[in-house]
Amino acid sequence: MTAATPTPPAEEPRPSRVAFIGLGTMGMPMAVNLVKAGFQVTGYNRSPQKTERFAAQGGAAADSVAAAVRGADAVITIVPDSPDVEAVLLGADGVFAHAAPGTLVIDMSTIRPDTARAVADEGAARGLRVLDAPVSGGEPGAIEGTLSIMVGGAEADVQAARPVLEAMGSTVVRVGPSGAGQTVKAANQLIVAGNIQLVAEALVFLEAHGVDTERACTVLGGGLAGSTVLNRKGPAMRERSFQPSFRAELHHKDLGIVTAAAREAGVALPVATLVAQFMGALKAQGHGDLDHSALLLLVERLSGRAPR
Template sequence: MTVIGFVGPGVMGRPMAANLVRAGHEVRVYGRSAESRARAEDTGGTVVDSVRDACAGAEVVFTVLTDGAAVLDAIDGEDGVLAAMEPGAVLVDHSTISPAESLRVHAAAAEAGVGCLDAPVSGGEAGAVEGALSIMVGGDADTLATVRPLLDVVGATIVHVGEAGAGQVVKAANQLMVAGHLQMLAEALVFLRAHGADLPAALDVLGGGLAGSTVLQRKRANMLEGDFTPGFRIDLHDKDLGIVTQAVREQGLALPATSLLSTLVASVKARGDGALDHSALYGLAAALNGIAVNG
């Protein structure tokens, strides 16, 4: 049994914490709002009212927060995560933040004598519930080895991708590719509908060939049913593509499709649909062609 502090029981964090509890670990869960803490009761962990209560004495602390500002705010200060942790413990940040912000987290952890990994995840809510997330890890390989048994509880694919910040670089690429798959699935459905195709049958055969993808498997039902209940919100995908755009500019790259995808996701948010699942890109593609999602 490992004593774990868990900060951020949101859509992704809550099932991750629950899986750690089911694996037999002592998990102390802290959410920043009273509503978040109330929802975290179903994880089976011990829900606490402060960062210190979650992290003091913890061997490993997981953070799963919305953005870089939230992560930096959570770890800093006398009441922050790092102040509560003991030297030699390990901080695993599963949040999706910029590589530059991640390097600040690593530096702060090193100053506190705490090991640190940036370990963003992919797989959506379903992957978190199933314990089948893909985890891209940046940081010290030996530190990863000490916490890998815990990561094996929440993920099916855990890969060390490089030094500090490398996990966030790979996650940015992941979010770019996911947006591309979603957009092309949305446009394919519009194309198929215009020709009167049997949509489920068409997606069955496309999914069995080179056009198949995890996005098609997990999001086809959302698009076919017009059900955009959030598993991963447009707001968050827009934030993630902002990280990509910033990194592209810093590297002086020319990635025109990346720019278009960022604009399309931002357009869905501008329509007032930021709280919907990112499969709501289909709603925009349908609207651009004058058709209803369920038409």
């Protein structure tokens, strides 16, 4: 936790029983970290194998959303896209239908800010305390518990959720009211995609000039051009190793959120929008399952430099 925050009021008890819905690449290690931190965690996933695997790591297994939510102080959801969040929260057999009034409902998926706001309003009407809390840091951050978590919702609800969130991330910041977490996540995805594209253009430029890119990256990283993308993705990009830590097709989905949210707010994002076209092109070229840093392939093909 990096931002100073006031002590929560004494009377708010620490959540102890957590329902965790969505045990995918990100969700599984996050739920396991909650178990390790001493929470009683009941997990649910559409495919029961994952729920079983979670049970093998100290969690409890539920065979329905209702069963997972029953008796929980906090419910966490992390699913692929806006319609999935709407289904799991608002559906006839969803979280809102079964959670007790006062329950913390923390959606950690990456979805549209306006969907997050609508869902939070719907929850509030039922007496639930809904937060949007998307994450940055990828699978490594989920495993290590070092995620950055950007939270939108009421100050008191964020405070109440802090013990849970801090078991999963090292940077937990309330960035504003409902939807604000998703807005910041959108900004995050905008910058990350752009930084990848710029490193890709720089590498292709340097290679075309015959420069040693390993040495170049060392010196670039030491100056104002340094970035987490350059540090973490640069070496693999130089070696054309695109094992996915975050798939291009997911980043494409997220950039759709960025452009929609920018349109809604009346903001022009010329460079981000252009990068979004290239991420979409990468997917259209059949590389949606590569790491998003495979934008490098697109840049080098554009200049006729691809291996054929």
